[in-house]
Amino acid sequence: MKKRTKTKASQSNHFPKDFMTALRTAKQAGVPFVESAGIKNISNLRTTSKKIPFPWAMKAVGKKLLHKTDVGGVKLNIQNDTEAFAAFKFMKKIPGCEYVVVQPMKKGIEIIVGGKMDPQFGPTVLVGMGGIYTEVFKDSAVRIAPLSNTNMDEMISELKIYPILAGTRGQKSINFNDLKKILMGVSKLMSTRKIRELDLNPVIATVESVQAVDVRIIEGK
Template structure:
């Protein structure tokens, strides 16, 4: 993993590219959706047919950090025809909004079904060292600020206590007949993120938002690593 981090730091990348981020996640037992980088419309459609619909496509460019603002994200694509049209539309929109950006391709990703959304983050605090955070995910994290913190690394028991400290835990346990989410899998993910931030000085921040929790596992839909380039 150090080779991936060092290579990107030497290139001056502050944010770890998405496909490299997925490699890191895989090495640390953090599940992500099926994802592939393609460079043509035909390859995009072929990948979509292999993954199964619905899918999401995202522009892949080191110059474009906020993909949505650039028109570089399209979600909920239901079939091959819509995927082909979405590919062309996105490429045109991004070219108009970010004419100087170097487009390296398009990332196509299996769109995950609905579940309970949580967030897991981590950072290097100047005073305390590596810290891990868990809380309510998606668009609500800034509104409700339903979060718990621990110094990393953490044990499985500590991870479960973090989860239980938050209000989102009530939803994770299952309400109104819904099945409970896989707390064991979520706790294991927290432990693995803690190990990651604690053992790699190359990482300054980690942000998984959202992580979607299911009765049989949890998946990190968006993985963002900020590198320590200083």
């Protein structure tokens, strides 16, 4: 079975689900996520600043906002209320911005987990090296859904970055149980829902936890 490094945006008339809606769908399937809040006004922002500790990542969200980084729709390392209010006001002026997502900054190893409805094999699940270098290193493994525990172990151990995930040079391993929860959640969604494509990138892996940060779901056959 041919490997793929990243699920690609659909070229048809199928559009991604709203971010917070997609997040809830993934969480209901058992995918652990970093704490996330959808902010529509300053009042929401003030409430969130009391719940989610700084520093933050802030992202503009909208159905027609496809390249948010290019228009200043992503701000990282927001340190306090003053910076948060300034970033929010700026993003709300971006054409197509419907609301702003706030998440705590989280450091760790970046992984991608995805799903795709393959025309030949049916629902498939991918795991690999994530972040901005996904396409460069092409380090990934794919299996047909639904996944078994053996499938998940095989996929993870096939990765070139597996020694890093397992802990090298005295480092501790990531939380593989959490990573398997994500794989199983994606497997469940791909097997039981009408989903064309699903991307969780990045997924941040640490000793304590493995949590998804971003999600994209395109529904349809």
